[in-house]
Amino acid sequence: MKAVGIVVEYNPFHNGHAYHLQQAKAVAQADIVIAVMSGTFLQRGEPAMVDKWTRTKMALAGGVDIVIELPYVYSTAAATDFAKGAIFLLSAINCHAFAFGSENGAIAPFLNTFQLIDTHRSDYNMLIKESLQTGASYPKSLHYAYTQLSQKFPADYIDLSQPNNILGFHYIEAAAHLKSAIQPLTIPRIAAGYHEPVQQGATIASATGIRKALATTNELQHIQNVLPHTSFDYLMDWSTQHGHFASWEQFWPLLQFTLLRHTSHELTRYMEVTEGIEHALIKAAKTSNSFNDFMEKVKSKRYTWTRIQRMLTHIYTGYTKEQAHHLDKPSYIRLLGMSAVGQAYLGQYKKQIELPLISRVAAIKNDMLAVDIHAAEIYNISVEQQVKHNRLPKDYQTPPIRM
Amino acid sequence: MKAVGIVVEYNPFHNGHAYHLQQAKAVAQADIVIAVMSGTFLQRGEPAMVDKWTRTKMALAGGVDIVIELPYVYSTAAATDFAKGAIFLLSAINCHAFAFGSENGAIAPFLNTFQLIDTHRSDYNMLIKESLQTGASYPKSLHYAYTQLSQKFPADYIDLSQPNNILGFHYIEAAAHLKSAIQPLTIPRIAAGYHEPVQQGATIASATGIRKALATTNELQHIQNVLPHTSFDYLMDWSTQHGHFASWEQFWPLLQFTLLRHTSHELTRYMEVTEGIEHALIKAAKTSNSFNDFMEKVKSKRYTWTRIQRMLTHIYTGYTKEQAHHLDKPSYIRLLGMSAVGQAYLGQYKKQIELPLISRVAAIKNDMLAVDIHAAEIYNISVEQQVKHNRLPKDYQTPPIRM
Numbered sequence: 001m002k003a004v005g006i007v008v009e010y011n012p013f014h015n016g017h018a019y020h021l022q023q024a025k026a027v028a029q030a031d032i033v034i035a036v037m038s039g040t041f042l043q044r045g046e047p048a049m050v051d052k053w054t055r056t057k058m059a060l061a062g063g064v065d066i067v068i069e070l071p072y073v074y075s076t077a078a079a080t081d082f083a084k085g086a087i088f089l090l091s092a093i094n095c096h097a098f099a100f101g102s103e104n105g106a107i108a109p110f111l112n113t114f115q116l117i118d119t120h121r122s123d124y125n126m127l128i129k130e131s132l133q134t135g136a137s138y139p140k141s142l143h144y145a146y147t148q149l150s151q152k153f154p155a156d157y158i159d160l161s162q163p164n165n166i167l168g169f170h171y172i173e174a175a176a177h178l179k180s181a182i183q184p185l186t187i188p189r190i191a192a193g194y195h196e197p198v199q200q201g202a203t204i205a206s207a208t209g210i211r212k213a214l215a216t217t218n219e220l221q222h223i224q225n226v227l228p229h230t231s232f233d234y235l236m237d238w239s240t241q242h243g244h245f246a247s248w249e250q251f252w253p254l255l256q257f258t259l260l261r262h263t264s265h266e267l268t269r270y271m272e273v274t275e276g277i278e279h280a281l282i283k284a285a286k287t288s289n290s291f292n293d294f295m296e297k298v299k300s301k302r303y304t305w306t307r308i309q310r311m312l313t314h315i316y317t318g319y320t321k322e323q324a325h326h327l328d329k330p331s332y333i334r335l336l337g338m339s340a341v342g343q344a345y346l347g348q349y350k351k352q353i354e355l356p357l358i359s360r361v362a363a364i365k366n367d368m369l370a371v372d373i374h375a376a377e378i379y380n381i382s383v384e385q386q387v388k389h390n391r392l393p394k395d396y397q398t399p400p401i402r403m
Numbered sequence: 404m405k406a407v408g409i410v411v412e413y414n415p416f417h418n419g420h421a422y423h424l425q426q427a428k429a430v431a432q433a434d435i436v437i438a439v440m441s442g443t444f445l446q447r448g449e450p451a452m453v454d455k456w457t458r459t460k461m462a463l464a465g466g467v468d469i470v471i472e473l474p475y476v477y478s479t480a481a482a483t484d485f486a487k488g489a490i491f492l493l494s495a496i497n498c499h500a501f502a503f504g505s506e507n508g509a510i511a512p513f514l515n516t517f518q519l520i521d522t523h524r525s526d527y528n529m530l531i532k533e534s535l536q537t538g539a540s541y542p543k544s545l546h547y548a549y550t551q552l553s554q555k556f557p558a559d560y561i562d563l564s565q566p567n568n569i570l571g572f573h574y575i576e577a578a579a580h581l582k583s584a585i586q587p588l589t590i591p592r593i594a595a596g597y598h599e600p601v602q603q604g605a606t607i608a609s610a611t612g613i614r615k616a617l618a619t620t621n622e623l624q625h626i627q628n629v630l631p632h633t634s635f636d637y638l639m640d641w642s643t644q645h646g647h648f649a650s651w652e653q654f655w656p657l658l659q660f661t662l663l664r665h666t667s668h669e670l671t672r673y674m675e676v677t678e679g680i681e682h683a684l685i686k687a688a689k690t691s692n693s694f695n696d697f698m699e700k701v702k703s704k705r706y707t708w709t710r711i712q713r714m715l716t717h718i719y720t721g722y723t724k725e726q727a728h729h730l731d732k733p734s735y736i737r738l739l740g741m742s743a744v745g746q747a748y749l750g751q752y753k754k755q756i757e758l759p760l761i762s763r764v765a766a767i768k769n770d771m772l773a774v775d776i777h778a779a780e781i782y783n784i785s786v787e788q789q790v791k792h793n794r795l796p797k798d799y800q801t802p803p804i805r806m
Contacts, residue, residue: 253788254660261661261721261781263773286780318664370666377689378664385656 001345004028005090005098005182007070007083007171008035011048011211013058013231016101016190016204021063023187024099032065032345034095036086037336038075039372040379041317043082045309047379049211049245050238056337061230065342068093069334071368072375073327076313078138083170085330088178092355093333097183100171103162105188110165113150113157114172120149137304164189198222214245242383248291248309251382255316256294259285262315271314271324277303281311317375327368334358334369404748407431408493408501408585410473410486410574411438414451414614416461416634419504419593419607424466426590427502435468435748437498439489440739441478442775443782444720446485448712450782452614452648453641459740464633468745471496472737474771475778476730479716481541486573488733491581495758496736500586503574506565508591513568516553516560517575523552540707567592601625617648645786651694651712654785658719659697662688665718674717674727680706684714720778730771737761737772 004024010017021033037059039052048055056067074085090098104110117124127145132138146160158165172184190204198205198213205213205226213223214235224232235245244250259267259281267278280298288294299305313319333355338346346357358364361373407427413420424436440462442455451458459470477488493501507513520527530548535541549563561568575587593607601608601616608616608629616626617638627635638648647653662670662684670681683701691697702708716722736758741749749760761767764776 254657257657257660257781257784257788258664260784261719263721263777266721266723316664318666318669320669374666378660381660381663385660 001031001348002029003032003034003066003093003095003345004030004185005034005036005087005093005095006064007086007090007098007100007167008059009038009042009048009075009207010035010055010059011042011207012050012227012235013055013062014205014207014210014227016206016226018062018228019190019204020099020101020187024185027185027187028097028099028183030097032341033063034066034068034090034093034342035059035064036068036070036089038070039072040376041072041076041313043075043077043079044306045076045311045313046248047246047251047313047382049214049247050235051246051379051383052336052376054234054238058228058231058234060337060339061234062228064339065345066093066338067336069336069372071330071334072317072319072371073324073368076310076319078307078310079166079170080173083167083174084177087171087174087180087182089330089333091175091178091180091182092330092353094349094352095182097185098171098175099185099187100164100168101189102158102164102168102186103189104158104165104168105186107184107186109156109158110168110172110184110186112155113146113160113169114176116149116153116155116157117146118173118176120153124149135302137302138307139304198226202226211245211247215247215249246379246383248312251316252291252294254382254385255291255312256285256288258316267315269320269322270311271319271321272307272311273315277308277311281315317371317378319371319375323367323371327371330355330368332356332358332364332366332369334361334372404434404751405432406435406437406468406496406498406748407433407588408437408439408496408498409467410489410493410501410503410570411462411467412441412445412451412610413438413458413462414445414610415453415630415638416458416465417608417610417613417630419609419629421465421631422593422607423502423504423590427588430588430590431500431502431586433500435744436466437469437471437493437496437745438462438467439471439473439492441473442475443779444475444479444716446478446480446482447709448479448714448716449651450649450654450716450785452617452650453638454649454782454786455739455779457637457641461631461634461637463740463742464637465631467742468748469496469741470739472739472775474733474737475720475722475774476727476771479713479722481710481713482570482573483576486570486577487580490574490577490583490585492733492736494578494581494583494585495733495756497752497755498585500588501574501578502588502590503567503571504592505561505567505571505589506592507561507568507571508589510587510589512559512561513571513575513587513589515558516549516563516572517579519552519556519558519560520549521576521579523556527552538705540705541710542707601629605629614648614650618650618652649782649786651715654719655694655697657785657788658694658715659688659691661719662715670718672723672725673714674722674724675710675714676718680711680714684718720774720781722774722778726770726774730774733758733771735759735761735767735769735772737764737775 006021006024025033040048042048059067068089070086074082124145127148128141131141131144143161150157160166160169168186175182175184198209203225210223210226264278264282267273267281284294284297288297295305298308335357361369409424409427428436443451445451462470471492473489477485527548530551531544534544534547546564553560563569563572571589578585578587601612606628613626613629667681667685670676670684687697687700691700698708701711738760764772
């Protein structure tokens with residue numbers, strides 16, 4: 001059996017994801033699909049709309065064979081580290097290839113871009129630094145450096161201003177640095193741009209568009225068209241049980257309290273809080289009535305929305321620089337769920353898989369895993385406190401879902 | 404003009420307090436009464452039922468001439484430090500005497516007890532240590548040591564198991580260690596034991612009894628008999644505005660969230676969190692639905708309810724051991740309120756007062772004061788978040804109340 005790996009958040013799992021995983025299987029000529037999925041907090045620095053277990057169920061119902069967890073340490077990191085963690089785990093679980101959706105859609109230009117940057121790494125870094133010093137954001141500075149380099153050595157490159165191209169680039173970079181034999185593949189993204197609202201009559205929409213529709217309207221019919229019915233049902237179950245989907249807006253009272261109980265000096269202990277932004281965070285928290293209100297006050301040319309959200313995630317979960325400093329590569333693979341075929345695969349290839357597969361985490365002592373369990377517990381209490389009753393689901397007691 | 408000092412929490416100000424302050428004036432032959440009052444968090448390690456400004460109004464309406472703030476550092480500390488801060492400030496503001504209510508009611512036995520312990524300090528400490536090692540609580544161990552010593556050197560001593568006698572002893576000890584000329588006086592406490600419920604027809608009740616009556620019943624008539632009408636009105640105003648009085652039970656969702664977002668290792672950074680209790684705190688927080696439920700799980704022979712509440716206060720406000728380590732004696736006196744007579748006194752004796760009097764704190768940079776403002780802001784947001792609107796009163800902008 002051949003396995004292809006994909007890197008996902010499934011926030012929520014929609015028709016575009018179903019298409020992507022079928023394409024991944026096809027282009028990789030694979031028998032099964034293994035998804036490495038972020039847990040409770042995501043790469044844009046925000047809580048997932050529903051917990052990892054519900055998203056695992058959607059994934060399995062949608063055709064994924066095995067879901068493993070991308071640890072918090074990577075799932076909430078900037079693209080380089082995010083990709084490093086994801087590709088490391090897909091490699092470790094014996095995938096022969098990984099496939100990512102991209103705006104570009106062909107793999108050769110990705111490899112050209114990687115070659116260009118890898119060959120001229122020090123020039124590239126110097127150009128980035130140069131741009132950062134003008135006060136530009138990190139993404140803007142990357143773009144500047146890349147434009148300079150690619151004009152100097154013309155070839156068929158990818159457009160590195162497209163979000164999925166950027167991630168793809170980092171996957172390829174991660175695979176190269178890991179010296180992994182895992183083969184990179186890409187699939188063109190279809191329809192729906194990243195930030196576009198859900199279109200009437202469409203069957204494909206972006207997750208961002210779907211979340212917006214769920215947050216602001218009750219037009220469930222439109223949403224129903226762009227989700228597998230299983231995803232739709234799981235979302236409706238969650239909504240019935242909790243009354244809302246998780247979001248920073250929902251968590252705002254707890255986030256505001258958390259920000260304000262810190263002195264600005266104490267805030268600097270958390271991951272990514274640097275350069276004096278702690279003062280701005282506290283000042284804005286004192287005068288804001290909502291998360292959006294707060295973000296509008298804090299964002300600036302220098303700090304992207306995503307970067308600020310990542311800081312907030314680390315403050316909220318209490319993830320410190322000191323902790324991060326002591327964490328190395330994952331030393332385990334945490335199973336979140338698997339189909340019957342997925343189970344058969346794991347039974348067959350157990351010996352080739354380099355890392356221990358963890359089903360029940362209660363018995364394991366591991367610092368990186370402890371961060372995941374902690375983040376999940378904070379997520380759970382945040383979801384529960386909004387509905388004013390206090391059943392705290394225990395992440396460490398939840399076994400992988402078998403479907 | 405002669406000023407007598409008193410040490411108060413006024414949680415809330417009741418008829419017993421009114422009696423005490425009149426007696427204090429009488430026994431000290433003083434013209435005015437100066438109260439050093441705890442701010443938002445109190446010595447038993449809990450939030451005050453109403454904020455310091457409302458309690459200041461009750462105090463002034465009830466006959467106090469000047470109210471100054473006992474900084475958080477002292478107001479939430481064990482008796483020794485609590486007394487040290489209070490007597491230091493009363494001394495600094497030029498009181499010739501201080502008067503405290505006690506079960507004993509006469510000053511000579513207090514002085515005898517202080518002499519006994521001060522003369523045999525090392526034996527006393529050894530006896531305490533001996534008892535602590537058997538697993539007894541700190542108060543129990545003090546009692547043991549004291550009984551041993553006083554039996555060896557018989558004289559007219561106070562009963563050191565009575566809560567107000569204990570505080571009185573520490574006031575006298577603090578005055579002696581400060582080498583202050585301030586004269587200690589005591590007034591017998593009348594009626595109502597510390598923990599007794601409010602009695603029908605009574606005009607005197609303990610603050611504990613009053614808080615219980617307000618929390619559990621709506622029998623405002625009984626309460627009305629034991630409070631000056633001004634206190635009653637201020638409490639009713641607060642209740643109308645906020646819908647509840649501040650308490651750990653009210654703050655429980657935020658306290659629970661705060662406990663759970665820490666790892667046990669991180670909890671040990673806070674003041675008074677020692678000896679492995681951090682594990683018990685997190686374990687209990689995960690499974691408790693209310694503050695009382697939580698406390699029943701955490702309290703033990705070793706840790707008194709009060710000691711645990713003090714730890715929780717420090718965790719809640721984020722007051723760390725490192726912060727405490729860097730704080731020395733108060734270098735200012737913060738005015739919370741004054742009557743016309745109080746103002747006249749301050750005008751007349753300004754030059755004799757050793758420390759700067761602070762009315763507007765916004766302009767002052769001081770680490771000890773910053774802790775107070777921080778604690779008040781956390782208190783305010785906790786009160787406000789319960790009522791689901793987000794006006795955050797700003798402690799640093801509130802001037803002293805003049806009545």
